[in-house]
Amino acid sequence: MRMLLNVQRGCTSFRSIRTVNSVLYDTFQEACSAMGFLIDDNEFVLAINEAAELSSGTQLRKLFVSLLISGSVSRPVLVWNQTWKYLSDDIIYYRRSELHFPGITMTDEELQTFCLIEIEKLLQANGKSLRDFAGMPLPNVNLVSQFSNSLVLRELEYDISVMLEEHDSNFSKLNEEQKSIYDRIIHCVTNKEHGLFFIYGFGGTGKTFLYRLLSAKLRSQRRIVINVASSGIASLLLPGGKTAHSMFGIPIELNEDTICRIPKDSPKADLIRLAELIIWDEAPMTNKLAFEALDRSFRDIMTSISVSNKDLPFGGKIIVLGGDFR
Numbered sequence: 461m462r463m464l465l466n467v468q469r470g471c472t473s474f475r476s477i478r479t480v481n482s483v484l485y486d487t488f489q490e491a492c493s494a495m496g497f498l499i500d501d502n503e504f505v506l507a508i509n510e511a512a513e514l515s516s517g518t519q520l521r522k523l524f525v526s527l528l529i530s531g532s533v534s535r536p537v538l539v540w541n542q543t544w545k546y547l548s549d550d551i552i553y554y555r556r557s558e559l560h561f562p563g564i565t566m567t568d569e570e571l572q573t574f575c576l577i578e579i580e581k582l583l584q585a586n587g588k589s590l591r592d593f594a595g596m597p598l599p600n601v602n603l604v605s606q607f608s609n610s611l612v613l614r615e616l617e618y619d620i621s622v623m624l625e626e627h628d629s630n631f632s633k634l635n636e637e638q639k640s641i642y643d644r645i646i647h648c649v650t651n652k653e654h655g656l657f658f659i660y661g662f663g664g665t666g667k668t669f670l671y672r673l674l675s676a677k678l679r680s681q682r683r684i685v686i687n688v689a690s691s692g693i694a695s696l697l698l699p700g701g702k703t704a705h706s707m708f709g710i711p712i713e714l715n716e717d718t719i720c721r722i723p724k725d726s727p728k729a730d731l732i733r734l735a736e737l738i739i740w741d742e743a744p745m746t747n748k749l750a751f752e753a754l755d756r757s758f759r760d761i762m763t764s765i766s767v768s769n770k771d772l773p774f775g776g777k778i779i780v781l782g783g784d785f786r
């Protein structure tokens with residue numbers, strides 16, 4: 461502010477001090493930068509890019525934090541936007557070894573979140589925080605809990621290129637009936653509509669073929685699909701399949717009030733909330749009380765997202781129940 465007061469004339473408020481060439485800046489630092497008093501932030505971007513040739517992400521984060529703390533950067537967010545890829549260079553390596561999931565991939569948003577957490581740790585060790593720097597993004601806490609949930613990570617571990625290849629090589633084989641079911645379910649998932657589908661068909665009519673294709677399509681888009689079957693043998697035919705009883709904690713003894721053993725704040729409940737499609741093969745083999753228990757439990761779990769979900773079948777989850785219903 462002192463630098464600006466030396467040159468700004470006729471100021472009547474803090475806002476007028478921060479106004480340069482009729483533009484009101486959020487901070488005095490930004491106003492100074494607009495005046496040309498500070499080194500252009502591009503210098504810092506270039507410095508980080510140059511250092512990236514020889515330094516690890518950890519070292520670059522330390523450099524970034526030193527620049528922030530020294531107060532040299534006028535618009536930290538601009539430097540962050542142009543350098544975050546270098547700053548988060550080693551994040552995926554550490555997440556893979558920490559979680560013992562060598563195959564995990566991370567989206568840009570996840571990389572940024574974990575990089576921001578590391579930056580925040582360095583800042584806090586120096587008595588500062590990301591909140592002290594106007595415009596700097598904060599870590600997305602929802603992503604952190606998802607990314608620490610091993611059940612979710614296992615579902616995200618599918619190799620996208622393998623899934624795409626499986627999908628593309630079988631898609632053209634779909635017969636007319638399979639294609640129309642495929643289209644309706646994918647449309648429902650893509651548009652985040654609620655849907656409960658029943659796929660009828662006796663043995664060998666191509667239900668599993670369809671489930672595999674739906675799973676490959678959605679997993680290639682990094683969406684979570686839960687595949688379950690009533691029997692252990694059928695679950696083995698589904699990619700990543702489990703028995704419905706073990707996946708959803710359905711009790712053996714069932715009555716009209718039974719609920720599943722899934723605490724609302726458990727990692728499994730998080731996985732269910734994140735799942736975009738649930739496929740249950742051989743559904744007619746299971747007691748209807750099990751579906752009613754699952755319905756009650758899902759309604760409860762899904763109220764964490766929206767209270768209105770308690771009025772929707774299965775809390776609004778998109779579910780495919782398949783089998784031979786004769």
Ligand SMILES: Nc1ncnc2c1ncn2[C@@H]1O[C@H](COP(=O)(O)OP(=O)(O)OP(=O)(O)O)[C@@H](O)[C@H]1O
Pocket residue numbers: 633634635638661662663664665666667668669670
């Ligand atoms: N559109 C298709 N193009 C080529 N092969 C197909 C197609 N649909 C199904 N098949 C093949 O037909 C065979 C039986 O299909 P699938 O296992 O999907 O039937 P199903 O209805 O799941 O049977 P079941 O209920 O006994 O498990 C499989 O070998 C499958 O690969």
